[in-house]
Amino acid sequence: MRKQSAFILIVLVTILLISGTVWYFVVQQDADGAKVLEIAKAQKGSVAVQLQSTGIIQAQVGAIVKTGTRATGVIERMLVRVGDRVEKGILIAKIDDREQRANYVAQEAALRQAQAQLENVNKTYPIQIDQAQATLDGSLAQRRFTYLTWQRRIALVATGVLEQSSLDEAYQDYVVAATQAKSNKDALRLLEENYITDVINAVEAVVSAQAELDNASIQISYTEIYAPIDGLVSQVTAQEGETVVAGLQVANLITILDPTRLEMLIYVDETDVGTVTRGMPVNFTVDAYPSVIFRGSVSKIYPEAVIQDNIVYYQALVPLKPKTAIQLRPQMTTQCSIITKEIDSVLVVPNNAIKWVDGKQYVYIVDENNRATPVSPEFGTMGANNTEVLSGINNGDLVATRLILPSNQSKE
Template sequence: MKKFILLGLILAVVAGVLIWRSSGTQREITVLQTASVEQGEVRHLLEATGIVKAQVGAQVKIGARATGVLVDIPVKVGDEVEAGQLVAEIDDREIRAKLAEAQARARLADAKAVRAAKDLERKKRLVSQKLEPQSSLDEALEDARVTRYESQAAAAALESLRVQLSYYRIFSPIHGVVSNITAQEGETVVSGLQVSNLITVLDPTRLEMWIYVDETDVGRTHPGQDVEFFVDAYPDRAFTGKVKLVYPEPEIRDNIVYYRALVDVIFDPEHPLRPEMTTQCRIVVERRENVPTMPNEAVKWVNGEQAVFVLRGGVPERVDVELGLRGLERSEVRSGLNVGDEVVTQLVLPDVGAGAR
């Protein structure tokens, strides 16, 4: 009877130890979420703010080089215009009257020059035949020279008026979209004044972006680096480009030193960008391709040290892992884990309470 009692006590103690160990393991680590180690790409990104700008020559403010009343503006804001298309016309009646007068003067001067040339030839014959003195030939030479200069001056004045007449019809110098009109038909424009800037035409296909890089990051920013950026107008669309140039001259904004990186923007007709749009940019400083990667959330801090837990046989096990390049979401795994391993991304440690993960 005592043997049976002793055996029962021993079995009870063993069962209690096993239960205690099992419950102690559950108290040590509670796994809430896991993720797989995957083969893929890791990018180290530099985040900055940028602004979309029109390239030099992509936005043209078309002004008036003539003074007069606007009689026609055949375009409106939003219209697409071709290079050489008429966009405004100024009343040219006065200049046409001046041109007609200049044409008459030019014809008269030409006639005088022709007559003086003929008279010169006649004088040469008469003087050679001793029928008139040499002085008459000298006078004919001078008259021919003067009338020739008068004819040239009249022709130059006529050409000047023809050029001025061309200013009364205003054409777009580039292909683009009318983005602004500052005058209306019936208004008087004065050449040479700021208000004579009538129409602005923008080529939306020729845009660039200025990224303001903090002075602490400018050493890692170089031409040729890939850039992806986002705008609030298209929050789900990632635009791409490349760093073309980093300007050496600093820009100080709010007492912070920045350097401007220039990025060419590829035109997307389905998601057209506009000048002065604010962009959230990511410059790809470094990348690793086709390497084992794991989520950054799998790296935990335990007693002031980095720790990674891998799930093996349903039980979390702490492992030593060497990490390489760290991206925004995932990090490169150099050793300690294999592709396919399940790492713990959310867990509860008993020493830090149920809310710590």
């Protein structure tokens, strides 16, 4: 019996405690008003109107370079792996170049042969021209001699000293000498023309051989692949021992990414794009660093729309500073806040201090006795965290950010 009486007594005390607690939170709150849980101060501050959207990190134009080769052959050495940091100009891969070097040696021989031919032309023709000039000079002298002989015999025949046959013989000698002189002159002119032609052909042969040698050197250079930019190796598509066949398109072997040259594309809804202009600040986060806020600014808005899930978006471009870009990766999804309007040095209250009661906005001002009095101030610009107060609240007033309203007041 005593145990049963004690149990009944405990139950009665528990019921009385619960009833007292309910009476305090219902009856007492109805009598005393709202119960303040947290407060904040109305003070001067800034209000930022933000447009929420999503974006994606991507590499800038030229930040990703796919490096390949125009040479055909077996990969002799692959000097990098994915994730390696490389500097512009260092050797990153080597292709077997024996075929290219054999061709280079053959072109060197062809060049030497062409040079020798040019040297031979310049050496032999001047000698031949000198000889032809000497022959011409001799024939010209012979022609003059026979001419003078012919003239003298004309006078001698006229006086009867010589016979007509002697005159005829002298004339015949002159004609033969004149013909020979003309022939030697034509031979000299032809030799000089041939000299010019052969020199031109020999020079062109040397130039052509040099060009072929230069091309052979270029073909050798294709077998050595150098890093075109500073960055990180993001892809390696072939390994040592594999054969690369160069066709109409260059075979891509190694992709290099410059991690400092990234940008962000923000997808702005067509209903909001009119509020976004160039130069607006942007704050954004990524899932990899949820507690870090990155910053940038809009540099341009692309004119062409992008349709995703039957929704029209316009892309706003935000270049990233190298210090910011180095922490991010291409294709990361971002949660963005575009600050479309920002005002400073105005009286503000936290957004959670504004309460809706019976369809109206109120702010509860807290006095020194922790009693909350509702007021209906005039609000200005509402931002993401704060709201501008135009009138109805003074600088320094304490306002309730969390409170329990009396049960006889309806709330929205």
